[in-house]
Every structure is written in structure tokens, then in C-alpha cells.
Amino acid sequence: MFNYFKTIYKVGKALIQGMMVTWKSFWQPAVTVQFPDEKLNTPERFRGALTFDKETCTACNLCIKACPTACISLEPAVDPATKKRIAKVSWYQIDFGKCNYCRLCEEACPTKPIKSVRHTHQYEWGMLERKEMLVKWERMIPSTEPLTSTNMKPI
Amino acid sequence: MEIVFYLTALLLLFSSVMVVTQKSVFTSALYLAVALSMVAALFVLLNADFLAAVQILLYVGGILVLLAFAVMLSSVEQAKRETQVNEQWLPSLMISFGILLVLLVSLKRSSFLEAEIQKNHFYPTTEKIGHLLLGELALPFEVVSLVLLASLVGAILFSKKEKIDG
Amino acid sequence: MILPVWNESQKRSALILFGIASAGAGISIAIGEIGARFSKIWACLSSFALKNSIPTALLTPLSMIIQCSILIGFISVSVMFMVWWERKVSAHMQNRLGPMFTGGWHGWAQTIADAIKLLLKEDIIPAEANPWVHRLAPIVAFVPAFLCYAALPFGEGLISADLDIGILYIFAISGLSVLGIVMAGWGSGNKYSLLGGLRAAAQSVSYEIPRVLSVVPILMMVGSLKLTSIANVQTGFWQIAGIPVLPKWFIFYPIVGQIAFLIFLISSVAETNRTPFDIAEAESELVAGFHTEYSGMKFSFFFLAEYAYVFLSSGLTTVLFLGGGSGPILPSWSWFLLKSFAVVFLFLWFRWTFPRLRVDRLMEFTWKFLLPWSFVNILITGFILLF
Numbered sequence: 032m033f034n035y036f037k038t039i040y041k042v043g044k045a046l047i048q049g050m051m052v053t054w055k056s057f058w059q060p061a062v063t064v065q066f067p068d069e070k071l072n073t074p075e076r077f078r079g080a081l082t083f084d085k086e087t088c089t090a091c092n093l094c095i096k097a098c099p100t101a102c103i104s105l106e107p108a109v110d111p112a113t114k115k116r117i118a119k120v121s122w123y124q125i126d127f128g129k130c131n132y133c134r135l136c137e138e139a140c141p142t143k144p145i146k147s148v149r150h151t152h153q154y155e156w157g158m159l160e161r162k163e164m165l166v167k168w169e170r171m172i173p174s175t176e177p178l179t180s181t182n183m184k185p186i
Numbered sequence: 187m188e189i190v191f192y193l194t195a196l197l198l199l200f201s202s203v204m205v206v207t208q209k210s211v212f213t214s215a216l217y218l219a220v221a222l223s224m225v226a227a228l229f230v231l232l233n234a235d236f237l238a239a240v241q242i243l244l245y246v247g248g249i250l251v252l253l254a255f256a257v258m259l260s261s262v263e264q265a266k267r268e269t270q271v272n273e274q275w276l277p278s279l280m281i282s283f284g285i286l287l288v289l290l291v292s293l294k295r296s297s298f299l300e301a302e303i304q305k306n307h308f309y310p311t312t313e314k315i316g317h318l319l320l321g322e323l324a325l326p327f328e329v330v331s332l333v334l335l336a337s338l339v340g341a342i343l344f345s346k347k348e349k350i351d352g
Numbered sequence: 353m354i355l356p357v358w359n360e361s362q363k364r365s366a367l368i369l370f371g372i373a374s375a376g377a378g379i380s381i382a383i384g385e386i387g388a389r390f391s392k393i394w395a396c397l398s399s400f401a402l403k404n405s406i407p408t409a410l411l412t413p414l415s416m417i418i419q420c421s422i423l424i425g426f427i428s429v430s431v432m433f434m435v436w437w438e439r440k441v442s443a444h445m446q447n448r449l450g451p452m453f454t455g456g457w458h459g460w461a462q463t464i465a466d467a468i469k470l471l472l473k474e475d476i477i478p479a480e481a482n483p484w485v486h487r488l489a490p491i492v493a494f495v496p497a498f499l500c501y502a503a504l505p506f507g508e509g510l511i512s513a514d515l516d517i518g519i520l521y522i523f524a525i526s527g528l529s530v531l532g533i534v535m536a537g538w539g540s541g542n543k544y545s546l547l548g549g550l551r552a553a554a555q556s557v558s559y560e561i562p563r564v565l566s567v568v569p570i571l572m573m574v575g576s577l578k579l580t581s582i583a584n585v586q587t588g589f590w591q592i593a594g595i596p597v598l599p600k601w602f603i604f605y606p607i608v609g610q611i612a613f614l615i616f617l618i619s620s621v622a623e624t625n626r627t628p629f630d631i632a633e634a635e636s637e638l639v640a641g642f643h644t645e646y647s648g649m650k651f652s653f654f655f656l657a658e659y660a661y662v663f664l665s666s667g668l669t670t671v672l673f674l675g676g677g678s679g680p681i682l683p684s685w686s687w688f689l690l691k692s693f694a695v696v697f698l699f700l701w702f703r704w705t706f707p708r709l710r711v712d713r714l715m716e717f718t719w720k721f722l723l724p725w726s727f728v729n730i731l732i733t734g735f736i737l738l739f
Contacts, residue, residue, distance in 0.1 A: 255534070
């Protein structure tokens, strides 16, 4: 008899304790971020989409060798006068369908002080077609005019 | 009011016939629900509000749901193979006709007091029923409750039987 | 309770909520008693009918149609509000925000958008289903919920059918909707639905009994089944030396009131198939139980029925235990709505706090705990009334 009422008391107490937990968190501010309107700051070493600097790249192929998924390809520029390869890139292409955002290409890149292939903090990047994942940077050979990219998306 | 009564009665008769003739057990249970609700409607038409509510509460809300519970566990395929009538259909038909005859004769002979049924005037019956059940009819009421108690104890005994044996 | 630190936007939201509350209070004081206004309007209409020799046989159906439309409108609006509210409350209890986009301010239009979406969805009848049972089930589930509102007093003079058997009528009719759930379970031709229907049948039959018996003490004290007279008994205050201490609500009657209230509340939650007792639809075991195979409008009918029952149970709790529409300053209908929605909040709170009971535990709980205690309660009430 005594145990019966004791059990009832215990269960009732536990239920009320549980309800107090939800009551407290009901009044706590929400931790949700309203994404399109407000965004969290990404960490310093966040590996977002890759970006490429056409001007500083020396076409050394180190990033291609470093890439574990072989998503990078490039062609070095040729000097039209001497028909020799120069330390500039003609075009540079990253297949973001293959890229696994591992930062190995950035670590391999020898250009200083800013690496010519590097991760940005960009993560809002949706594509509708597989073709769009192939991002290509092209460098016009007589490089007096401002550079344009045919296929590049603003990153 | 007359039209409402005849509609109710027609629906009641139709669904009662359907209860018996339907092959699928669940469908006949649903028709039984309609029939029982129509009985409640008849009670309402006779100004017996308490009885109507109890009819719905106990029969449709309680017993019929239990019935549906049992029916849902029954096999649909088996019910399709079995025949609707067994070999004793003729005697039972005759008995039903006999009961119908007795009812018709008694209806013919008895004269309902028109004054008792106040037409188009709705007045509560709950208090009257309460006074009847705990006053004049106290003994039958208690006897019925005793019968119910006995059946309850019996049900418990039957469900406990296996444990006593084992 | 420790008050959390609020930032600017939360302070703004709190101010907005306070503003809405005070505006609502002001408007309801300005409107006053709706019941009296309705009867005035109705008197105007009937005198107009008399002058223009419109037959009185037309007037009664007209008044019925008007009452039904008001009730349907109230049910759909309150259900929409409750769905939004449930989503917001559940979100905040889990430190989320819930719908925030649709309609601008805290996603208030989310349910309207959802309702439109449900209306536009394709209606599917599975090949294995029994088409007629499948079609009828949502109607059988919803119509009783609507019928019950006829006998619910929303305040002074705001009741469309003040039946002498009011409470019994509501219990009787609300028991009918289980049949709809059982039909849905059987008629869908799906094993999960069938299991859900079976569980719903067993559960509702079991919980109906303590639910009805828990009300018996009130009926014994009041001596009537009429909901308006039950509500009227509870007006006023208990006074100690001329100072009002507690309102004469039934929940404040010593011992009897509290036991009856707890039993009624628990079995109401069970009857409405909500979370601690939602074994009939148990998302994680039975997909969605009896409404697995329903889509579009039919599904929304089940949804409507569930929330209509939630409000009905809260309204009944208000009338039976919390004094109905009695209260100072504000008119009776707004007191009724306030108290009812407080009980609805309690329902939501239960739902988002307690985990689901196991089937056998559920049955054990009602037959071995609630039922004996409701009998004991009746016994105590008898003793109190004797001495």
C-alpha cells in the first residue's frame, strides 16, 4: 500500500520534472539560424569552393599531381613569338563534380604570397546540370586586354 | 415528423437486411452501426433523449467498436468461401415469421396512450429515468447489475483459466 | 524559473505579443457578450420576417444553417490556428523557430498555405483498398466532431443546442469517430493501417470508460447533465472572511476535483490520439497508422477531426473543471476561449514532453490505474455528499 502511493508520487514527480524541462527550453532563445536572411560566419580554415587566379599561376602542374581525384586540368600558355611554353596558364579547369574539397592542391601550389588556387568561404553553390560543374578559367594569349572567362561562374 | 420517421425506419430496415446478407463481415458490421444509430434516431423521435444517447454511447461507440476489433482480425478469404446460410435456414425463417406475426397481432390489439407521447414537445427524461431506476425499479436494476457482475467475474475466470492449469 | 537574456528582436516579439494580447482584450471588451448580440440580431430578423409575412417554417432551418456555418467557420479557423500554434510551440520547446517565412510575421500563414496544398493534392485510392469504406472513413471521423460542437457552451447564451443530456450527448457522439478510424484502418488494405485501426479501437474503448466515470462526481454534485448548468454552478468565489480566495471552479474542490481533472485530462489526451497515447498513428512504428494511405483532402479531414477533438476536449475541460465562461472584466466567450486555449497548450506541452507508451502499458494504465481511481473518486464524492 505504501509502496503503491510511493510509486504514484515518484511517477508524478518525474512527469512534472520532464514538463519543466520543456517549459524551460520553451523560453530559451532558439538556436536556429534563418538561413537566407542571416548566415553563420564560416571557420577560418573552411574549405569552400575553389577559386583560381589566372595571373599568378605558373602552370607548374603541382596541383594536378597533388589532386587525389584528378579533377584539375590545365594547359600552359605558349608565347606566340618564340613558340615556347611560358610560365603562364592558357586555360585552367576544375571539375567540381569530382573535387572533394581536400585542400591538397592549395597546399601544393608554390605561388607566393597568395596561392593561385585556393579555397574560398563560398558554400552556397547549386547547379542544375553536370556541365556547369566544369568550371574553366581562360587566359587570352595577347594579354593586354582585361581577362574574360567564357565559362566561369562568379564565385 | 412523419416523413422523418418513415425515412429512419426505411434506413433501419434496409441496413438490418444488409447486415444479414452482406458477405464481407466488416461491411455488415458497418451496416450494423447504421442500424443501431437509426434505432437511436427512433428514440430521439420518441422524445427519449437519454436512451438515444446511451444507445449510441454503448452500442455504437462501445460494442460495435469491439465487434469491429474482432472482425478486423478475421480472415477475409475464409469469409468469401463460406455460405451465407446453414442447413437450419428453414426453421429459423419460420420462427422469425412467427415472431413477426406475434408482434403484428400484439400491435393490433394494444392501444398506445396518445397522451403519454407528447408530440412536438421535447422534455428531458433523465430525471424521470433516474427516479425510476433508483425508486420503483430498484430491485430489477440491482438484479441486472448482479448479472453483469457475475458475467464480469466469469470473463475474468475464463481468461485466467490457463494460468490455473499451468 | 531563471529568466533568459533576451536580445533586441526577442524583446520586440515580446512587445508585439503583449500588444496583440492587450488589443484582443480591448476588442473583446468592446464587443461584449456575443450571445446577447446574436439574440438581438435574431429578434430583428424574425420581426422582419413577421412584417413581410415570410413563413416561420423557413426561419428555423435558416437559424440552424446560420449556427452550423458559424460552428464550421469557428472549427476551421481554430484548427488552422492550433496547427500553427502546435508547430511554433513544438519548435520552441526544441529550441527551434518553426515556420518563419510564409505570411511575414512568424509564418502565420503557413497553415493556410498547407491547406491549399492539401486541397490541390491528388486523391489516391489504393488498389487493395475497399473504395467505399476508404471514401467514407474521413467523413465518419469528422462529422461526429462537428456534431459535438452543437452542445458546447462557448459562453453565456452561446450554445446552439442546450441539451438536457449535454455531456452524455458529447461523450456518445465523440465515441462515433473511432468507427471512422477503424474504417480507415480496415478499408485501406494496408497492414500498418489495420494495426493502427486495431490499436485505435482498443484504446478508445478502454479510455472512454474512465473519461465518462471521471465526470460522474461533477454530475453528482451539480445534479444535472446540462453543460450550461454545470458551468453556472461554478461562477463566483469561495470567500474567507469576505475576501474572495479561490474561484468556485470544480478543479478547486478538495481532492475530488483534482483526481477527476487529472483522470479526465489524461483520458482526453488518449481519446484524441495525441502523443503519449498516439499508438494508433505511431509514426515510428506504423508509418502513420490508420491514415497511411490517405492523401489530399481526405487526409486533411482526419487532421481536422483530430484538432477539432483537441479543442472540444479542452472546451469540455473548461466547462467541467475551469468554470466555463466565468471570469472578471472580459466577456464570457473570451474567458472561455482563453481557458480552452490554455488547456490546448497543456495538450501541446504533453505532446512534446512525453514519449509514447507501449501498447500493453497503455492498456494496463487505464484498466488498472485510471478506472479504479475514478471509482474511488465517485465513492469519495458520495461520502462528501452524504455528510
